[in-house]
Amino acid sequence: MSELIVPRTLKGFRDYPPELMLPRESLMETARRVYRSYGFAPIDTPALEYAEILCGKGSDETDKQMYRFRDAGDRDVGMRFDLTVPFARFAAQHVGDLGTPFKRYHIAPVWRGENTQRGRYREFMQCDFDTIGTQSVASDVEIVLVIQDLLQALGIERFTIHINDRRILSGVLERVGLEGQSTAILRALDKLNKVGAARVAEEMAQCAGASAEQADVILSLAQCQGAHDVVLDQLQRLTSGSTRGEEGVAWLRDVSALAESAGLAPPQLRIAPSIARGLDYYTGMVVETFLDDLPEIGSICSGGRYDNLAGLYTKQQLPGIGASLGLDRLLAALEELGVLPRAQTAAPILIPFFEPHRLADYLRLARRLRSTGLGVEVFPEPKKIGQQLKYADRRGFTWAVIQGASEFERGVCQIKRLATGETQEFALASDWAAMVRLLQSP
C-alpha cells in the first residue's frame, strides 16, 4: 500500500468547521438581507481574471501579494485580491446593459499572499456594497444607514460610525500652502492614534516639508471633536476660503442631518476629521466603523466616495460610493466578545434511533416535523442510547424526540430538553400542535 499523504492546509489558509461556518453563514445571510432591503442586487465575477485587469489597480503591495500564474492556455492570470477591481471591470463591461444608478453587493472570497504574522489569512470573505452612477448625497446617507441596520440586525448596539470627507483635508492643505502633499500628510495622519501628535508632526515635517505652524493647523483639524454642530463649525473655520474644503464640510453637514432625521444620530454616528482611509481613489466622504467594546480590532466596515470607478477600462465616468464589511474580522470579534452560539448543528432536534425495526417510523416522524419548518436529524444507527445522547450533546442539539417500544405502543413520544434533561410526554394524535409549539420555542 502506498504511503499516506499528510492532510494539511497551506500556510495562511484555514478550514471552517461547522462551529465557525454556522455563524459565518448567518453573518452572510444577514448582510444579504440588509443589502437587499435597500435595493442592492447581487452580482458575482470570476475568481480568476487576466492579470492585466488586476495589476496596478490596488497598490504595489496588492500586486506583490497577488496569486499570479500562467494557465494551461499560457494566459497571464491572477486570483482577485479584492472585489472592487473586478467590479470596476464588470461595470465598464456591462454598464450599457445595466443602466445607472446601479446598486450591487458582492459577497465572495479574495486571496492575498500576505505576511501571515498578524493573524491574517490569505483567503478571506469580503462583503461589498456600492452605488454607482450618481453623485447624490442620498447614496452617501444610505451607506451609513445600511451599516447601522446591518450591525443592529447582527444584535450589535454598541458601535460608532465615523464619517469624514477627503475634501476637508485638501481644503486645509490648500489654505496652509501644502496642496501637493496630501498623500504624505494622509500617511502621517493615519498613525495619529498609534504614535501621537508629536511624532505625526515630525513625519509631516520630514516627508511633506510641513513647518511647525502648518503641522499645528493640520493636527488641530484631526483633533476636532464634540457635538456635530461644534465640530462642523470648527471645520468651517479651518477650511474657510477653500471651495473644496467648504464643499466637504457642507456635505458632512447634509449627511449628518439626513442620517439623524432617518434615525442614525450621535453617539452611533460621529464626525471624525482624523479618519482618512489609506486608499488613494477616495475623493469625498469616507467612513469607518468601530465596535465600542473592541475598538482595537480596527474598522469592521469601511468605504468612501470615488469620482470614477472604472477609468482604466472605459471613458464613461462612473462616480459612486461603496463600503465593505470585513466579515471574517467581525466574526473574530464576535467570537472574542463571546456572543457567538457554540452549536455545531443547524437542526435543533435529534431523533434517536432506538428500535431497530422502527426506522420507517422515525423517518416519517422526522418528515412530519420538517414540514412545520423544524430542523430534524435522525441518528443513522440503532446504537446505545447513551452514545446517541452524547452525540447530541457534542453537536449542541436543543431537543431529543424519543420513541422506544413503550412509546410506540402508546402512540406517544418524549420531548427531552437536552440542556436540562427535563422531559415531557405528548400523544402524537391529539397533542401534535402543542408539541410543535414546544419544539419551536428557543
Place this chain on the structure above:
Amino acid sequence: MSELIVPRTLKGFRDYPPELMLPRESLMETARRVYRSYGFAPIDTPALEYAEILCGKGSDETDKQMYRFRDAGDRDVGMRFDLTVPFARFAAQHVGDLGTPFKRYHIAPVWRGENTQRGRYREFMQCDFDTIGTQSVASDVEIVLVIQDLLQALGIERFTIHINDRRILSGVLERVGLEGQSTAILRALDKLNKVGAARVAEEMAQCAGASAEQADVILSLAQCQGAHDVVLDQLQRLTSGSTRGEEGVAWLRDVSALAESAGLAPPQLRIAPSIARGLDYYTGMVVETFLDDLPEIGSICSGGRYDNLAGLYTKQQLPGIGASLGLDRLLAALEELGVLPRAQTAAPILIPFFEPHRLADYLRLARRLRSTGLGVEVFPEPKKIGQQLKYADRRGFTWAVIQGASEFERGVCQIKRLATGETQEFALASDWAAMVRLLQSP
C-alpha cells in the same frame, strides 16, 4: 493619458449580473435550508490546496484540467476541482475533533480548465452533502429524501430520482464469469441510452471480451423496468447465488420501502439498473436525478455510497454516502423551462425622489417600511419622474410609493402597481397597516 484596458473575462468564465445572480442565490438559499433541516452542517475549505493533496484523486482528466502553479513561496499548489477531495482531506484531518457520524454540506465554486465547447464553464458552483462514518441504510434513504425535498422546495414536481446499487452489476458479472471487467462494462453500459443495446454489446465484446450470451445477461439487467416489486424480483433472479449481488438487491429493497413509507414513491423514485455513475469510488447505492421536462440536460443531482472516503490521508475507515446538486446546470434548466423570475432587484418597492427638499422624508418613509420587513429602494436623485419610472420598469420593481408636494401636504402617499399602473391612495397616519398589507402582497 494611458490607453484603456479592454474589460473582459477569461475564456470559459462568466459574470453573474443580478438577473442571473438573484435566482442563483435563491437556489443556494433553498439548498442550505433543506440540507440544514436534515442536520447537515456547513463547512468551508480553502480554494487552494497543496497539489499533492488534489492530484491523482479524481481522474487523469481532472489532473490535466487542474489550475496548478507555484506560489510565491515556491509551493506546488492547485485550485480545487471538486468538493469531494478537499472534504476527504478535511475529514482525515479533523475527524478526531468532529466525531462520527458527521454530516456536512459545502456550497462553493470549483475550477476546471475544461474544453468550453459544450456550454460548460471553467468555474462553477457545487452544492455537496455527505454523511460519513456510518454504513446504515438510514443515510442512503435520507439522501433521496433530501433530493425530493430540495426539488419540491424549488417548486419542481416533475422529476425522477433513479437509484441503483453497484453491487448488483458486480454480482451479475460474478455469475457470468466476468468479475474483473466491471470498469470496462460500466463504461460501455453508460452509453446505453445514447447508442442502443447492439453497440453496447459490441463494445462489451471488444473491451471486456464478453460473449453474446454474457452481453445478453448484462443488457437484460440494464433493461429491467416496471414496478419496484417486479424489477426487484428480476434483479433477484439475475444475481441469485452471488452474495454481493443479493446484498445490492436487498439494499435497494430496503431503501425503496423506507422511502415510500416516508412519502417518496414511484414515479418520483425509480429503481434503474442501468445507471452506473462514472466514478470509480462508489461501492454501493448510486443515485441520479432527472427533470421529466428536460431529461436531456442530464442528472441534476447525483451521488452514491463509498466504502472509504479518505484512505489516501488516514488509516481510519470512513464509509459514507453523499450527493451533489449541479446548481448551475439546474439554473440553466430552470431558465430554459421559463420558470425563473426576471427581476433585477431584490427589493419590491421603489420610492421615487420627487421633491428636492424632501429627501429626509423619503429616507424616513423607506426606513419605516423596511422595519416591517419590506425591501425599499429610494431613487438617489430628483430626476424627472418619467426617467425614474423607466428605471423602475427596467429593474422589475413591483410597487412605486409616490409622494409629491400635494401628497406631503395631505399626509398621504400613492401606491402604484407598476405592472398595471393601478394606483391607490393611503393616509400615512391612519391607513399604515392596510398599506403595508398591500405592499406585502405579491
